[in-house]
Amino acid sequence: DIVMTQTPLSSPVTLGQPASISCNSSQSLVHRDGNTYLSWLQQRPGQPPRLLIYKISNRFSGVPDRFSGSGAGSDFTLKISRVEAEDVGVYYCTQATHNPWTFGQGTKVEIK
């Protein structure tokens, strides 16, 4: 299985400041069709996960533009340009290029 490693595991952030989460995969996530099926999920406390970003850098419908994704191959980053109180939660990267789908261990974003 593809191992997805996220850093940091915890990210205390001051409101209004940026946050960045890295995700590294044990193999390249470039599919033979040329696409890279890497997405980011947000899970607020007590809620199901919510899709933020798909195929590395595409924001899902309704996701604020303070969220952005970047990367290629096996190294990816999620950035929050200015953290707001509603951004508190756990963030997961996930890959669907290789079967089975796998997830990172999660990064907890909290307010300092």
Added chain:
Amino acid sequence: QVQLQQWGAGLLKPSETLSLTCGVYGGSVRDYYWSWIRQHPGKGLEWIGEIKPTGNTDYNPSLKSRVTISVDTSKNQFSLELTSVTAADTAVYYCAREEATSWSLDYWGQGSLVTVSS
């Protein structure tokens, strides 16, 4: 707006069969892939498997021998069965829609806590 509503038994004894159903509202179950994912208490996410519009399935090899995902197009819902459960299967189970071109999980059910205890 697509909504997924899931239901099923929340307390099982070891060796019993877990059975959950996910109803699809605001869209057709025929038009997308559908997945089940679980989350052990306080832990990360684990993909269980998916079913395609054709009825074909893919399962996580770690669970493949015990898992069946099926779809009922007449009721616009899909289901998960996991046989011979143990305490290690205690988790919150989520159903989710898989967007066909981005291979991302774009809509999720509310989650169902399933506890396995004697």
